[in-house]
Structures are given as structure tokens and as C-alpha cells.
Amino acid sequence: MLRELFSSDIMVHAFTGGAIVAVVAGAVGYFVVLRAQAFAAEAFTDIGFAGATGAALLGVASFAGMIVFSLLAAAGLGIIGNRARGRDVEIGMVLSFALGLGVLFLSIYSRTSASHAMSGINILFGSILTISSNDILLALGSCATALAALALLHRPLLFASVDPAGAEARGVPVRAISAAFLAIVALTTAGCVLLVGVLLAASLLIAPAAAAVNLTNRPGQAIALSMATAVGVTWCGLVLTFTGTIRHLPAGFYISALAALVYGASLVLRKRLRRVRVFEYPHGDRETG
Amino acid sequence: MSLEPVSQRTQPVFLRNVRFGFGGRVIQDEMTFTIEDGEFVAVLGPNGAGKTTLLKLLLGLIRCEAGEVMVFGRKPRRGNSGIGYAPQFRTLDANFAVRARDLVGFGLDGHRFGPGFPSRKRRKLIDEVLEEVHATEYAEASVGELSGGERQRLSLAQVLIANPGLVLLDEPLTNLDIAGAQEIITLVSRLCASRKVAVMLVTHDINPLLPHVDRVLYLANGRCAIGPPQTVITRETLSVLYNHPVEVVEAMGKKFVLGVET
Ligand SMILES: Nc1ncnc2c1ncn2[C@@H]1O[C@H](COP(=O)(O)OP(=O)(O)OP(=O)(O)O)[C@@H](O)[C@H]1O
Ligand SMILES: [Mg+2]
Numbered sequence: 001m002l003r004e005l006f007s008s009d010i011m012v013h014a015f016t017g018g019a020i021v022a023v024v025a026g027a028v029g030y031f032v033v034l035r036a037q038a039f040a041a042e043a044f045t046d047i048g049f050a051g052a053t054g055a056a057l058l059g060v061a062s063f064a065g066m067i068v069f070s071l072l073a074a075a076g077l078g079i080i081g082n083r084a085r086g087r088d089v090e091i092g093m094v095l096s097f098a099l100g101l102g103v104l105f106l107s108i109y110s111r112t113s114a115s116h117a118m119s120g121i122n123i124l125f126g127s128i129l130t131i132s133s134n135d136i137l138l139a140l141g142s143c144a145t146a147l148a149a150l151a152l153l154h155r156p157l158l159f160a161s162v163d164p165a166g167a168e169a170r171g172v173p174v175r176a177i178s179a180a181f182l183a184i185v186a187l188t189t190a191g192c193v194l195l196v197g198v199l200l201a202a203s204l205l206i207a208p209a210a211a212a213v214n215l216t217n218r219p220g221q222a223i224a225l226s227m228a229t230a231v232g233v234t235w236c237g238l239v240l241t242f243t244g245t246i247r248h249l250p251a252g253f254y255i256s257a258l259a260a261l262v263y264g265a266s267l268v269l270r271k272r273l274r275r276v277r278v279f280e281y282p283h284g285d286r287e288t289g
Numbered sequence: 290m291s292l293e294p295v296s297q298r299t300q301p302v303f304l305r306n307v308r309f310g311f312g313g314r315v316i317q318d319e320m321t322f323t324i325e326d327g328e329f330v331a332v333l334g335p336n337g338a339g340k341t342t343l344l345k346l347l348l349g350l351i352r353c354e355a356g357e358v359m360v361f362g363r364k365p366r367r368g369n370s371g372i373g374y375a376p377q378f379r380t381l382d383a384n385f386a387v388r389a390r391d392l393v394g395f396g397l398d399g400h401r402f403g404p405g406f407p408s409r410k411r412r413k414l415i416d417e418v419l420e421e422v423h424a425t426e427y428a429e430a431s432v433g434e435l436s437g438g439e440r441q442r443l444s445l446a447q448v449l450i451a452n453p454g455l456v457l458l459d460e461p462l463t464n465l466d467i468a469g470a471q472e473i474i475t476l477v478s479r480l481c482a483s484r485k486v487a488v489m490l491v492t493h494d495i496n497p498l499l500p501h502v503d504r505v506l507y508l509a510n511g512r513c514a515i516g517p518p519q520t521v522i523t524r525e526t527l528s529v530l531y532n533h534p535v536e537v538v539e540a541m542g543k544k545f546v547l548g549v550e551t
Contacts, residue, residue, distance in 0.1 A: 033386075034382070034386055036382070151404050153402065154404075154405075155398060155400070155401050155402070155403075155405055156399065156402060158387075158391075158395075158399070161382065162381060162382055162386070162387050163379060163381055163382075163392065163399075164380070164382070165378065165380065166374075166376060166395060166396075166444075166447060168350065169376060170368060170374075170396070170400045170451075171368015171369070171370075171400055172368075172399070172400045213385070213386045217385060217386060217388050217430075217431040218388065218391075222386065
């Protein structure tokens, strides 16, 4: 059955595309979780939605529209936001406005023809099963850029995320770093949207990383765990889509459900890990404080 | 090309007629003093006197409005690796996601760009400095589960690991009990002596520091006074500084300043 699965081009594309996006989402997601910017990441998917539908309306590749819109939004947030964390109000406004624009573009666009209605649905729910090699190249490009930027910035980014005052004193350009990170998130969400769609992109970005942070306090380990979990969840989701009893449930459903499951499991495990850790101390009473 | 004598003022800190403030409001004026290598200076003064702002000036995070500031003979600049700084308020976000040793490691290479891999040498450096501040016991613990005093030690370790020539500690003794404060003070004064590091330590209580500090820098009322504790923490000097009568009482080898709210 599995061999049969991989003999088709569609599946090979889905598995490779999925892995590329998941690896980057896992790594970037770690910093999103550390910086408590899950809401901003969610907003980027909605902004990407407006960009994608707007581009479709203009007859341009929707991925390009997505990238342009979310990078613009990243720049905007970078300019207004001098605080690393939060900014719920601004983000909430931008998010709802972007969503409104997206809905407008989508309704105009899908009225024009039935095939257009279908591609609108792809934007919302992802198109992992119809992903073309062209799309894979696009995802690869944006994800590779995001990953390279992350590799370059990860140390000052971690420093600034955990200890902003210390980082600033040490000469880390905290504001520039946080703006650059938003751009990284923008590129990554665009890739995620391609795979699982606007509605579920944030789940791939946040759940695996949040689970990893629950399970270890070593940054390197957490990033590796988050990337592995994201790939695992994506691949399992794809396998289930094709072999599950109810066939052709959207892959996005399986992926997001598995991601939530992994996060839930990590919460249970964390409780146990914390309890064990107490005994590592020579003075076992530290946890009570 | 002639070798001009650059500035002779290569001391860790050199200030002449410095004025700083925010938006037209002057915080300190006519500030003039120098600090030599290996000197241990306590910085005192009431809330809002400008202690933290003075440290930020030396770090190049803000600019002065008048006068001349030199740090090791150069203008203050951001990211000066010759200075180690422990901020007064360190809000540690995502507390449970990093270990004590990660926080200390930030002081070593947290500001560097590029990939960067853990090495045995890096680990050894971190272990050594953790040992120095007596924090080895909780090296692997999440920062979020540590007490305030334990975090103060990590903060100091993060500063020391970069091997700076000037150390600025902004109220490192808050959150510490008497024994803990004593331990940090002993550590810092040993550092001054052995590594020839100049230290400016901001505090509200001079007493535990009295046997250790070389000089006291007292800020109040937009002005400052500097000198050994026995000449600065006196009725005469402080009354002039505060511009109203202040009494200094000595009892059991401790000094108590009366008539002001420090
Ligand atoms: N960024 C800022 N903008 C405007 N005013 C500021 C700023 N930072 C500090 N101030 C003002 O400058 C004055 C000196 O502040 P500073 O933090 O240096 O005081 P401090 O001596 O460290 O006091 P404390 O003992 O409470 O820490 C205060 O009145 C404060 O309100
Ligand atoms: Mg202060």
C-alpha cells in the first residue's frame, strides 16, 4: 500500500514539499513561541491570504502575492513595534483588516469561474495534494531563505528574545533583529500556507515548537525536536489522508489534529519531567519555591 | 604619519563637565570624575538621581548633552566589549526554555552573528565562570525555576565571562539576603584586585560595601560628589549635595544618613 503511495508523482511532491516547509516551520516556530508571537504568526497567514487572493484576481501567481503582502506587513510591524513581545492590539487590527480584504478578493475572484472557486479553496485549506514541482521550488526558495537568515541570526535572536536588556547592553541591535525575524516569519508562513492553507498554517508553526519547549530547556535540542515533530506530523498526516478509513479528508485536518495531539501529550509529559527533575538537585527542595 | 599622542585619558572612565538628561530636563550637570583600573566604586543616590542613566551613558545607549565622556580613552559606543553591564531590571522572558548556563553563554557569544556550534572550550569557559559565582549547582536548571538571588549570580556570571575591563553593576544586591550580598561583594572586590577590573556598583546600602570600596560616587539633586566613603558620606558633603541639612550617624561601624530618603 505504501509503495503504491509513493509511486505517484503527487505523493512524492507532497512528501518533499511537506518536509521542506515543516523543517523550516519547526525551527522558526521555536523562536515564535519563545517570543510569544503566535498571534503575529497567525496574522501573517491572514495577510498572506489577502495577498494570495489579490494576486489571483490580478492574474499573478498567488504565492508571489502572498510573499509581497506578508513582507510588507512585516516591515510595517517592524516600524511600529519597538517592543519585542505582544502588540496584540495592532496585530488584531491588521489581522481583521487583512482577513476582510481577503474575503473581498476571494468572493470577486471565485464568482468568475468554477476553477477559480477551486483555487480559492486551495488557498484557504492548502493544496498539498495538488502541489506542482513549480510550487515546490517556490516553497523551497522562500524556506531556504528563511532558514539561512535564521542560521545567521539565531544567537542574537535567542539572546534578544530571552534577555532583551542584557542583549541591548551587549550591543545586539534588538529592534533590527526583531524586524528581521518578522520577515523570516513572513517567508515561513507563506510556505506553510502553500502546504496546509491559511486556516491551518499557524498550527504547523506553533504546536511542534510549543511541544518541544515543554519537553526540554536546551535551545539546540528544542529546535531539533521541533523540526522533527513538524516533519513527523506532516508525513503522518499525509499517510493518513491516503490510507485513512475515510479517504480524502483534507491533509490539513490530519496535520493540525496531530499537531494538537502532540502538544497535548507534551503537556502531560512535562508534568512528569518536572517532577523527576527535582531529584537532580543536591537539595531536593528547590521546586517548592 | 605622525604618531599624535591620542588622548592621555585612557582610564576606564573619564568624565568632564558632563550634563545629561531627557527632553530638556537635566538629570545631572557638571559631572567630573575619573575611575582608574582596578578601582571599586560604589554609586549611591536617591531614586531618580540618575545612577542608571549614568551607566547607560557609559554604555553608549544615550548621549550626553554637554561635556566629554571617555571610556578607555574612546567615545562611548554601543556593544563595547570592554564593558560588562548587569542591568537593574532583567526581565527574563521564556524563562523555562533556557538553562542557567545558556544565560551565561549569552555573555560570551550571544551577540555574534552566523552559525556557531557548541564546543568543549565554550563549555569549559561557562563552567569556570559558574564555579566562580558559586552557581554550578543549578547550571542545568531552567532559569524560570531559580530564585532572585540565584539569578543575580547568573547575571554577574554573564558579565564576567566576556572578561571586561570595566564592570557596571546596577543594583546587583537587591533580592539578596545579607550572606548572599556579602558573597557577591567579596567576589567583586576580589575581581578588582586580581583582574584589575574597574567596577561601578550601584547600591542603596553602602554599609556592607564599606570595607571593600575605594571610593563612593554620590548622586543627588542634579549634582554629584566623589571620594573615599569617609569624606563623601559626611554631614558636610551630603548637606551641600542635598542642599538641606543632612545628618550622618555612625554606629557599630555602620553609617546611617538621616534627613533624606535614600
Ligand atoms: N528613557 C527615559 N525618558 C525620560 N526620562 C527618563 C528615562 N529614563 C530615565 N528617566 C528619568 O531620569 C531620571 C533618572 O533615572 P535613573 O533611572 O537614572 O534613576 P536611578 O538613579 O537609577 O534611580 P533608581 O534608584 O530608582 O534606580 C528619573 O527621573 C527618570 O524619570
Ligand atoms: Mg536605577
